[in-house]
Amino acid sequence: MFANPDRENHFLAGVIREAGIVIEETASNQWWVHGETTPAEQQSLRGNFRARHNTGNVVWVMGHGGDAEDEFEIAGEMVRVTRPSLKLLDGCLSTSRLVQEGYDFTGVELAHFSSCLLGRLDQIGASKELEGFIATMTLLGCRRVMSAIWPLADEAAAEFARHWIRALKTHVFREGPRSRHAFAIAFKEALTNFRKAENRRFDHEFYWAPYALYGLG
DSSP states (O other), X not given: OEEOOOTTSSOOHXXXXXXXXXXXXXOGGGOOOBBSOSSGGGBOOHHHHHXXXXXXXXXXXXXXXXXXXXXXXXXXXXXXXXXXXXXXXTEEEEHHHHHHTTOOOTTOSEEEEESSSTTOOOOBTTBOTTHHHHHHHHHTTOSEEEEESSOOOHHHHHHHHHHHHHHHHHHTSSSSOOXXXXXXXXXXXXXXXXXXXXXXXXXXXXXHTTEEEEEOO
8 A cells, every 4th residue: 555645745635534444444454554654664655666566466556646757767878758657755656667667566456546647548649648557557467457537536535445445345355256247346336335425425427437447357
């Protein structure tokens, strides 16, 4: 779990709430939790993401997302690219960096990105750059990606997480066999319950429609 509330810029209070909800609905000993904390090995940093991204079957990221500039070294030269990226405490983690540094998501059953825009299919210039985020995750072995096709409402994202993790516990991460379409069933149930929550406060397309599940059912 990687949480970046981004206190220095646009504070995302829902990130802190969402992290608490996920832990509350599961258990703290089921996660490596990285955020705004000490020591450094527990912070939401790019190096920690690289070290931990394939140590479990779920990756859960909360914070800013979108196309952003990233700079890293290739063959001894610094290269600057603008690509779909996650924002962690020490900077952007772009799709180009994921590929260049050899990330391996083959053991990950689900990568959930509570981050804006990483699932959208809009064209950026002559290519579908943001569609490339999902393609890159798939190329690197991730079986399923949950992401958003437009900006998420901070408070709504935390509430959706509650229903999503509950549905995953019911249909996916449980004792005994599960349906071939367990993730899709869980997603449908989560959306339904999310729309009914808090006297249908979030029952509007702006809140529930951005969520999209890509990959195997």
